[in-house]
Amino acid sequence: MKTVVIRNGEEHQFVAVAELPAPELLNPEQVLIKVLCVGLDGTDREIVTDNFGMLPQGEDHMIIGHELLGVVEQAGVRSGLIAGDLVTALVRRSCKDMSCSNCRSDRSDFCETGTYIERGIKEADGYLCEYVVEDAKYVVKVPKECAPYGVLVEPQSIVEKVWNQVELIQQRMIWQPKTALILGSGPLGILVAMTCRVLGMETYVWSKSDPQSLNADIIRRIGGHYRQAGDVSGASDKHVGSAAADKGADRFFTGLTAYAAELNLRFDMIWECSGYPPLGYESVPLLNNNGVLALLGVTTGTGRLDIPGDLLHQEMVMRNKCVIGSVNASRRDFITGIDRLRTIEQLYPGMLDLLFSKRIAIEAVPDLDFSAIAIKAVVDVVPPEQWNAMLNVLPD
Numbered sequence: 001m002k003t004v005v006i007r008n009g010e011e012h013q014f015v016a017v018a019e020l021p022a023p024e025l026l027n028p029e030q031v032l033i034k035v036l037c038v039g040l041d042g043t044d045r046e047i048v049t050d051n052f053g054m055l056p057q058g059e060d061h062m063i064i065g066h067e068l069l070g071v072v073e074q075a076g077v078r079s080g081l082i083a084g085d086l087v088t089a090l091v092r093r094s095c096k097d098m099s100c101s102n103c104r105s106d107r108s109d110f111c112e113t114g115t116y117i118e119r120g121i122k123e124a125d126g127y128l129c130e131y132v133v134e135d136a137k138y139v140v141k142v143p144k145e146c147a148p149y150g151v152l153v154e155p156q157s158i159v160e161k162v163w164n165q166v167e168l169i170q171q172r173m174i175w176q177p178k179t180a181l182i183l184g185s186g187p188l189g190i191l192v193a194m195t196c197r198v199l200g201m202e203t204y205v206w207s208k209s210d211p212q213s214l215n216a217d218i219i220r221r222i223g224g225h226y227r228q229a230g231d232v233s234g235a236s237d238k239h240v241g242s243a244a245a246d247k248g249a250d251r252f253f254t255g256l257t258a259y260a261a262e263l264n265l266r267f268d269m270i271w272e273c274s275g276y277p278p279l280g281y282e283s284v285p286l287l288n289n290n291g292v293l294a295l296l297g298v299t300t301g302t303g304r305l306d307i308p309g310d311l312l313h314q315e316m317v318m319r320n321k322c323v324i325g326s327v328n329a330s331r332r333d334f335i336t337g338i339d340r341l342r343t344i345e346q347l348y349p350g351m352l353d354l355l356f357s358k359r360i361a362i363e364a365v366p367d368l369d370f371s372a373i374a375i376k377a378v379v380d381v382v383p384p385e386q387w388n389a390m391l392n393v394l395p396d
């Protein structure tokens, strides 16, 4: 079968199309999935451009891709699925350490050892190929009506995991979030913005993209507010709250603080989706009392930052602020993700489809310029016009 792999090169890993044997069912709990399409995200970009991927031990290649949409071609008798089911799959697999309570309880997204495996990212083949075999416990059924945007279930699961944690944390009080700020307007930032709108929040997005870009347009069309980073009238760092007092922290301000001052707002929740660390730290004073900052953006950098430590400490202690980091997602996040995407599609019809700014075939992946992707690239392993004929005609 056709696959897209990374291989170790002399200095850098590189991407190639490779012909490899198709996998086969090994036991009755498994399913053989025909891959329809695979989404690419920032992690794939890091893998392709920055050696973020980790090859399986003893192998000289790894199939990449972790955002799967496929159709069950052959179902093991104990899989609970049938041929024709539309499916996606979890990314992470548990570590082997018996002392890791979370992995032992199917919550490898909270693995304690860090020795987990991730399909297409860390030590296991991913989904960017024609056929995948997987244990049914890692496969999630997707309603057929969601086929056009089903490849977004995995990235949406990342958003759902954060929201679920925030709801748990905020049970510490009566919390009625009204305002959200999202940093970054890539696919994740846009999905977060859509989610915040569905949750009824006034939604602000601050990002590098041009105000005329498709990203900014989507934000406005779902009723959000978009502002280009750096584009703040008289960006003189007139800070909200006590941040103004800290003269030593000049280099720490990106203009985000001035934007909040201009809006005369603080936010109940801030989602950092850009992976640019200064923004996360600058955000803490911009939270409302009792607010939560969630860090989702991945960075592989080694940069250092001069931060106003006392200010951040005071802000968090005296105002009950909370910062959480979050990675990966569990099966339940995939399920709520499917529900959320359906609601988004109902409330904002056609907007999810706008995320797919680039659709390519497998052969085109090695030449893909990640920096030129407006929002999201999807690799169509089967052309979308052929999908319907492959899905089971029985209703879900």
Ligand code: BGC
Pocket: 041, 042, 043, 044, 066, 091, 092, 118, 121, 154, 155, 158, 327, 328, 329
């Ligand atoms: C994936 C996660 C994964 C993370 C870090 C993200 O792109 O969605 O499932 O845990 O990368 O490898």
Ligand code: ZN
Pocket: 094, 095, 096, 097, 100, 102, 103, 108, 110, 111, 112, 113, 114, 115, 116
């Ligand atoms: Zn573990």
